[in-house]
C-alpha cells in the first residue's frame with residue numbers, strides 16, 4: 025500500500041512528536057501525519073519518572089489540566105540521599121505529569137486540526153532520493169505489510185530508537201550524526217504503596233550503583249509512587265541485572281516486600297551524550313530524545329521534547345512558505361534550540377565532574393552545601409554570590425577545582441556557540457573546533473560523543 029504524499033510526516037507520537045503535530049496544526053494548513061509503532065490509545069505512555077522539570081507557563085507550553093497532573097512540587101521538595109548522608113535541596117518547581125492523558129489530549133486537538141494518526145506502524149527506514157529524505161517505509165503491525173509514506177519534511181521523533189536518522193546510509197547527509205553511541209539503562213516501577221513516603225521527590229545515590237547513576241522515588245499521589253533508576257554502564261564495570269539492583273535498593277531504603285504491589289514494571293535506555301549540534305538535513309529534522317535532547321545527567325526529556333516541538337514549528341512553517349526545506353532552509357532550527365543544546369553540554373560537564381569526585385564527593389557537597397546540589401544536577405546557574413558562598417563553605421580543594429573548571433568551560437562553550445555558522449557551509453570547520461574543545465574539557469579522546 026502506498027499512501028498519498030503529505031507535507032509533514034512525524035515519526036513517533038509521544039512528547040516531541042505530539043508537540044510538533046499540535047503546534048504545526050494549530051498554526052498552519054499543512055497536511056500532517058503521525059506514524060507510531062504503538063497502539064493509538066497508548067501514545068504518550070512510556071517507562072518514565074514523569075517529572076516535568078521546569079515551569080510550564082514560563083516556557084509557554086500548553087499547561088496540563090488538573091486531571092493530567094499527579095502532583096506538583098516546589099523549591100525544596102527534593103531530598104538527596106547518598107548512603108547515610110542526606111540533604112534537602114533546592115530544585116526548580118515542577119510537576120509530576122500524567123504523560124498519557126496529556127499527550128492523548130494534545131493528539132485529539134491535533135486530529136481536530138486535521139492531523140492523521142497512523143498507529144501500529146513500525147517505521148523501518150527512510151526513503152532517500154536526490155540527497156533528500158522524501159519518505160519512510162513502515163511495517164503495518166496488524167497486516168505485516170510494508171507501507172510507504174512520502175512527504176516534503178520528515179521529523180524523526182522516535183525517541184531512543186532514532187529510527188530514521190540511524191538508518192541513513194553512511195555517506196549521505198555528511199553534516200548529520202547517524203547513531204547515538206552511549207545509552208544509559210533506565211528502569212522503573214509504579215508501586216501501589218502502603219505507607220506513602222513522607223517526601224515528594226527523593227534521589228538516591230548509592231554505592232550499589234555505578235558512579236553517575238541514581239535511584240529515585242517520586243510520590244504520584246493516588247497511593248502510588250514511581251520508583252526507578254538510571255544505571256550507567258561504565259567501562260570495565262560488571263553489568264548488573266536491573267530488577268535485582270532495583271529491588272535491593274527499594275527494600276533496604278524504602279519498602280519491604282509486603283508494603284507494596286507492583287502495578288507496572290519496565291525499562292528502556294536513554295541517551296547520555298554530548299548533544300548533536302546539527303539536527304537538520306534536506307527534508308529532515310530530528311529532536312526530542314531521537315535528537316539527543318535529554319540532559320545527560322538527569323535524563324529529563326519531557327520538557328525538552330515539548331519545548332522544541334513548539335519552538336521549531338514557526339521555522340518549519342516559514343520554510344514551507346519559502347518553499348525551501350533543504351538543510352539550508354531549515355538551518356535556523358539549529359539556532360533556536362541552541363540554549364537547550366548548551367545546557368545539555370554543561371550537564372555533561374557536570375556529569376563528568378560528578379564521576380570524577382564520585383559518591384564521596386557528593387556526600388561532602390551534601391554536608392556542606394545541600395541547598396545547591398539541585399542546581400548542580402538540574403544545570404541551573406548559581407549567582408556569583410551563591411558561588412562565592414559555596415566556595416567559602418566548600419573547603420575541599422579537588423571539588424572546588426572541578427566546579428571551577430565547569431564554570432570556565434561553560435564560558436568558553438558559550439563563546440564557541442557565538443560563532444556557530446549561519447549557514448551549513450562552514451559547519452564542519454566549526455564542528456572540528458567544537459570537538460577539539462570538548463576533548464580538552466573532558467580530558468579524553470574517547471569522548472562518548474555521538475558518532476557516525
Ligand SMILES: Cc1cc2nc3c(=O)[nH]c(=O)nc-3n(C[C@H](O)[C@H](O)[C@H](O)COP(=O)(O)OP(=O)(O)OC[C@H]3O[C@@H](n4cnc5c(N)ncnc54)[C@H](O)[C@@H]3O)c2cc1C
Nearest residue numbers: 036038039040061073074075147182183210312313325326
Ligand atoms: C526510566 C526513565 C525515566 C525517565 N524519567 C524522566 C522524567 O522523570 N522526566 C523527564 O523529563 N524525562 C524522563 N525520562 C526521559 C523521557 O522519558 C524521554 O526523554 C521523553 O519521553 C522523550 O520524548 P520523545 O517524544 O522524544 O520520545 P519518546 O517518549 O521515547 O517517544 C518515542 C515515540 O516513538 C515511537 N517509535 C519508536 N520507534 C518507532 C518506530 N520504529 N516506528 C514508529 N514509531 C516508533 C514510540 O512508540 C514512541 O511513541 C525518563 C526516561 C527513562 C527511560
